[in-house]
Amino acid sequence: MTQYQADSFDPRLDLVLERVIEVPPSLVWRAWTEPEHIKQWFTPKPWKTVECEIDLRPGGIFRTVMQSPEGENHDNVGCCLEVVPNKKLVFTECLGPGFRPRDGGLMTAIVLIEPSGSGTRYVACALHKDEADRKKHEDMGFQFGWSKCLDQLVELVTRLKN
């Protein structure tokens, strides 16, 4: 666990996906921060990410529109909080662009990327306000969903690399 996680990650409240993947940190960063890439891996198929907008600075928008297999769109607006290129991205659903308060946000997401051998140690945390929200997110399929998306990210990045 990194210093950051030791400070703020709480297993009672939070969820985490941690894995070593065989692609370089710089490409994982690009996959996470460039809208054209996000659209290719961010939602577990057969769901799609049909729109994405990222203004990569504290206070900048982080927005995705997810489309269900039935064609229903879900608009998710959030705000970037910390941006450390190739290392750390933090964004929250509890604020909109310009740090404006917004209702109904479930989580703050922390993505940590660091070199591990020839690949990347990848840690994605979802921070929640209470145990009920952690449970809700778990029941929505956090582990399966985020893990399947990570497979899709690795597949995309492997194509970018070659």
Add this chain to the structure above:
Amino acid sequence: MTQYQADSFDPRLDLVLERVIEVPPSLVWRAWTEPEHIKQWFTPKPWKTVECEIDLRPGGIFRTVMQSPEGENHDNVGCCLEVVPNKKLVFTECLGPGFRPRDGGLMTAIVLIEPSGSGTRYVACALHKDEADRKKHEDMGFQFGWSKCLDQLVELVTRLKN
């Protein structure tokens, strides 16, 4: 208006106090960021700020405990978002320390400080999620309260200066 405000301040949703004060920006910054100073000006008398905790970095805590004249304590926990020494402080009530989501936050506060002659141009904005929250904050006495507190800040900083 600064660039930042032009980007995010919305008169339908937000409240602002703007004034030129005859104290230097560096001392206004200290008054806003050092707990011992905050306790002396942050609540309009006869209210008191009886506790204050600030970890001055994005993700760090911004907490005050306000005490009513009847002795009732109100604990306000928030999170620092942007820290630009002597220039800009942003914190929100919608997140707790470590950027953890929290319920019931009314505003994100943006404090802008810049030199103006021998003094400081002081701008304090409160950003809200909707018009109802702006109205609620206005009815709680935003203009009177924040203005009176600014008088107290100027009084404190004038003492520090001499």
